[in-house]
Amino acid sequence: MTIAISLEQQNIICNHAESTYPEECCGILLGEIVGISKTVVEVIPTINAWNKAESDELDRSKNSRYSIDPQDIFMAQKRARELHLEIIGFFHSHPDYPAVPSMCDRTQAWEIYSYPIISVINGKVSEIKSWVLDGDGIFQLEETRIRI
């Protein structure tokens, strides 16, 4: 799979990741899928709805966990339908951690979506890598193309 994204869209993601640092940011990507190519059409930054109190993992906070409010996903689905698009992926940041999926990211993932991860080191974006699950449920790096 490949994912095509414009610089402007990438900037929206990077700004969201830096402004929420040191917490993880997250958001939804709307776009089109043709064959094995995904194209991002709209970036929807969302609030990180991870709530420590509702979790049994009390040592974890928004610095290392994210969750997207089901209401935000519902609104994104509605917007996608209006624009004749679909949800093609979910992005989130890793504050002071590399752009590689965690065990937790693996358990939250579905095969059809792209999962760009933004590594933010000392408040600045250092890299973005997009991941997809293969047929064995293992994350593989997805080729990212910058769309002009």
Ligand SMILES: [Zn+2]
């Ligand atoms: Zn993660």
